[in-house]
Amino acid sequence: MVVKVYGSVKAACPQRVLACLLEKGVEFEIVQVDLDEGEHKRPEFLLRQPFGQVPVIEDGDFKLFESRAIIRYYAAKYANQGPNLLGNTLEEKALVDQWLEVEAHNFNDLAFNLVLQLVILPRMGQRSDTALVHNLEQKLEAVLNIYEQRLSKSNYLAGDSFTLADLSHLPALRYLMNEAGMAHLVTQRKHVNAWWDKISSRPAWKKLASLAH
Amino acid sequence: MATPVKVYGPPLSTAVCRVVACLLEKDVEFQLISLNMAKGDHKKPDFLKIQPFGQVPAFQDEKISLFESRAICRYVCENYPEKGNKGLFGTNPLAKASIDQWLEAEGQSFNPPSSALVFQLALAPRMNIKQDEGVIKQNEEKLAKVLDVYEKRLGESRFLAGDEFSLADLSHLPNAHYLVNATDRGEILTSRDNVGRWWGEISNRDSWKKVVDMQKQQHSP
Numbered sequence: 001m002v003v004k005v006y007g008s009v010k011a012a013c014p015q016r017v018l019a020c021l022l023e024k025g026v027e028f029e030i031v032q033v034d035l036d037e038g039e040h041k042r043p044e045f046l047l048r049q050p051f052g053q054v055p056v057i058e059d060g061d062f063k064l065f066e067s068r069a070i071i072r073y074y075a076a077k078y079a080n081q082g083p084n085l086l087g088n089t090l091e092e093k094a095l096v097d098q099w100l101e102v103e104a105h106n107f108n109d110l111a112f113n114l115v116l117q118l119v120i121l122p123r124m125g126q127r128s129d130t131a132l133v134h135n136l137e138q139k140l141e142a143v144l145n146i147y148e149q150r151l152s153k154s155n156y157l158a159g160d161s162f163t164l165a166d167l168s169h170l171p172a173l174r175y176l177m178n179e180a181g182m183a184h185l186v187t188q189r190k191h192v193n194a195w196w197d198k199i200s201s202r203p204a205w206k207k208l209a210s211l212a213h
Numbered sequence: 214m215a216t217p218v219k220v221y222g223p224p225l226s227t228a229v230c231r232v233v234a235c236l237l238e239k240d241v242e243f244q245l246i247s248l249n250m251a252k253g254d255h256k257k258p259d260f261l262k263i264q265p266f267g268q269v270p271a272f273q274d275e276k277i278s279l280f281e282s283r284a285i286c287r288y289v290c291e292n293y294p295e296k297g298n299k300g301l302f303g304t305n306p307l308a309k310a311s312i313d314q315w316l317e318a319e320g321q322s323f324n325p326p327s328s329a330l331v332f333q334l335a336l337a338p339r340m341n342i343k344q345d346e347g348v349i350k351q352n353e354e355k356l357a358k359v360l361d362v363y364e365k366r367l368g369e370s371r372f373l374a375g376d377e378f379s380l381a382d383l384s385h386l387p388n389a390h391y392l393v394n395a396t397d398r399g400e401i402l403t404s405r406d407n408v409g410r411w412w413g414e415i416s417n418r419d420s421w422k423k424v425v426d427m428q429k430q431q432h433s434p
Contacts, residue, residue: 050362050365050366051318051322051359051362062307062310064310064311064314065314065318066313066314066317066318066321068313068317069310069313069314069316069317072310072313073306073309073310073313076306076309077306090276090288090291090292091276091277093288093291094277094279094284094287094288094291095277095279097281097283097284097287097288098279098280098281098284100284101281101283101284101320102266102281104317104320104321105281105320106266109325143266146265146266149265150265
């Protein structure tokens with residue numbers, strides 16, 4: 001049974017799911033949802049994802065939304081296939097969860113809003129708010145300083161192995177470092193930079209990046 | 214007898230209450246070590262060692278030191294599967310996936326606008342910070358759209374993730390409680406039939422009533 005992923009291969013949240021499925025070697029089919037045309041806000045789509053967001057998956061009769069819920073499900077379902085993205089013991093799994101929550105609550109909003117201001121609004125012909133960009137950048141610098149500290153003691157965020165916690169950062173970091181012109185946030189930090197090099201060199205991520213961009 | 218687990222943070226903090234509610238549902242003994250955030254306890258070196266972002270709560274048991282309230286809740290459920298409410302985080306992968314889905318919806322869609330409203334309407338006045346009418350209006354509109362989705366869902370399902378109360382519902386309790394009890398915008402929840410019915414059920418649980426009592430005891434006059 002092929003997992004259907006509704007979304008755009010270029011959008012950050014579907015990419016989180018696609019990266020996970022590629023890592024685990026789970027076959028999938030991307031069903032394009034045209035965000036520019038507002039397809040995600042139409043009644044037929046709202047039946048699949050009531051908040052009108054991507055991604056949502058369909059796996060036979062099983063449906064699920066929220067990218068971080070989807071990756072937790074597949075990482076657990078295919079725990080014995082491909083790299084272990086969850087950790088082994090309860091404690092290791094808890095650390096993966098902890099850093100996945102950090103990504104969701106301390107990193108994502110700042111990264112997303114920077115990309116919105118620097119990439120998306122200009123594309124739509126709108127002016128970005130310079131003061132806001134500066135503010136967001138400062139806050140993200142403070143967060144990445146803590147990542148720098150963490151990654152000076154640990155190869156990956158949750159421990160010695162690549163897990164969902166690291167994977168979850170890939171889509172937004174790639175946008176920040178490329179289209180948003182914020183690569184210095186990573187390259188100026190020795191351990192964050194080394195971590196980024198490792199995680200972005202993974203074959204699964206490279207495959208997705210080439211499909212998408 | 215096992216050593217009580219430790220939770221660090223003030224009892225009035227919504228994220229701390231999320232964890233305390235979970236520990237009470239799971240019947241896990243805990244010790245709440247309060248922090249005075251007005252005095253900057255959460256930014257001191259000793260605390261930053263266990264929570265480098267300087268946020269509350271932090272959690273410790275014999276095996277692990279953890280932060281992020283929703284990660285702590287998941288760990289408590291997984292570490293004590295046979296205690297208290299056994300189904301709080303589901304008893305099979307599909308149930309767990311549904312709970313994770315709505316826990317994420319809470320974190321991504323419900324939490325931001327409800328937190329902003331709680332801050333503007335309940336906390337800012339107490340801290341002598343000027344309210345921002347624009348922020349209030351924007352977040353009321355955002356929250357209304359989210360609750361429209363909840364209204365439909367809760368007309369099809371008794372609780373968010375299914376027929377049983379779960380971590381997904383629990384995670385909403387702290388912010389919803391403040392909205393209903395500490396602001397004049399509670400009707401955003403109570404005026405919707407299904408959301409109102411759901412709020413009545415979840416807020417009447419013994420575990421939540423204990424959290425509210427705990428808050429009342431600590432509340433400074």
